Amino acid sequence: MESLNRPGGNVTGVTLFTVNLAAKRLGLLRDLVPHARTIGILVNPNASIAEPQKKDVQAAVDALGLKLHVFEATTEGELDNAFATIEKSRTDALVVGNDPFFNSQRSKIAALAAHHAVPTIYEWREYAEAGGLMSYGTIASDVYRQAGIYAGRILKGAQPANLPVLQPTRFELVINLKTAKVLGLQVPPDVLTLADVVIE
Numbered sequence: 606m607e608s609l610n611r612p613g614g615n616v617t618g619v620t621l622f623t624v625n626l627a628a629k630r631l632g633l634l635r636d637l638v639p640h641a642r643t644i645g646i647l648v649n650p651n652a653s654i655a656e657p658q659k660k661d662v663q664a665a666v667d668a669l670g671l672k673l674h675v676f677e678a679t680t681e682g683e684l685d686n687a688f689a690t691i692e693k694s695r696t697d698a699l700v701v702g703n704d705p706f707f708n709s710q711r712s713k714i715a716a717l718a719a720h721h722a723v724p725t726i727y728e729w730r731e732y733a734e735a736g737g738l739m740s741y742g743t744i745a746s747d748v749y750r751q752a753g754i755y756a757g758r759i760l761k762g763a764q765p766a767n768l769p770v771l772q773p774t775r776f777e778l779v780i781n782l783k784t785a786k787v788l789g790l791q792v793p794p795d796v797l798t799l800a801d802v803v804i805e
Contacts, residue, residue, distance in 0.1 A: 641697035
């Protein structure tokens with residue numbers, strides 16, 4: 606690929622912007638848990654995106670002078686073990702990395718985070734809807750809609766090389782107040798005003 610604006614060849618598409626929001630997510634999480642000094646990230650080590658996610662979160666943690674713990678899981682059993690380790694390690698807050706396996710286990714992950722009393726931020730709103738504390742990320746329906754539009758244009762004869770790879774322009778913050786209450790967290794009014802969706 607030559608560039609996002611001129612991908613060249615038969616390549617184009619829409620990016621989900623999954624990695625580059627770590628600093629923003631961490632900032633939002635710290636707004637809810639200002640005392641947090643040790644941050645965890647949960648990743649699937651088998652995923653190609655795991656290393657970029659860890660590096661992105663590490664840079665954000667370093668910029669804030671915090672400490673990072675990395676936790677890994679590839680199976681449901683490993684998720685249980687990871688959250689038990691998260692609690693034992695006294696991790697103050699957690700970022701869940703983007704991964705299809707995690708997405709399929711979002712209800713379990715949200716329940717484990719609540720059970721082990723670890724404030725957690727996720728990428729997709731579906732986690733917050735499943736009981737997770739908060740999410741910040743791309744609006745997936747926008748991305749899928751744009752991908753459909755591109756598919757239609759290509760089917761009508763447009764050359765992929767002439768279609769820039771699109772990046773999302775809208776992101777959403779979802780906060781689950783019920784989960785915040787369970788965790789004993791008071792959501793500051795200025796954070797609530799930033800929220801696109803508040804689950805009560």
